[in-house]
Amino acid sequence: MPLNSTRVVPSNKSKLIDSKMSSLRREQDSTAASANNHRFPMTPDEAFKCFSQYMWEIEKKEIFNKVFDPKKKEEVYEFPQIYFFPVEERKK
Numbered sequence: 345m346p347l348n349s350t351r352v353v354p355s356n357k358s359k360l361i362d363s364k365m366s367s368l369r370r371e372q373d374s375t376a377a378s379a380n381n382h383r384f385p386m387t388p389d390e391a392f393k394c395f396s397q398y399m400w401e402i403e404k405k406e407i408f409n410k411v412f413d414p415k416k417k418e419e420v421y422e423f424p425q426i427y428f429f430p431v432e433e434r435k436k
Contacts, residue, residue: 385425398434 388407410419
């Protein structure tokens with residue numbers, strides 16, 4: 345090996361940090377949801393019942409937006425599951 349070259353060793357450190365951050369985010373989301381007695385994921389109907397007073401008009405329209413599913417040959421919700429809603433942020 346030449347004197348001025350350095351050896352590059354792949355590091356999994358960034359993957360480890362990403363993994364820890366994502367697990368922390370899931371823990372925070374589930375804690376916030378359980379503190380408010382909301383269970384995610386939920387259907388658009390359930391989300392509307394729980395959060396309609398905090399939803400913007402565009403969000404109310406988006407969660408009930410339907411698209412044509414060629415496999416089922418019918419219209420289905422574009423977003424059949426709601427995984428998060430920032431209810432604490434909206435309460436402020």
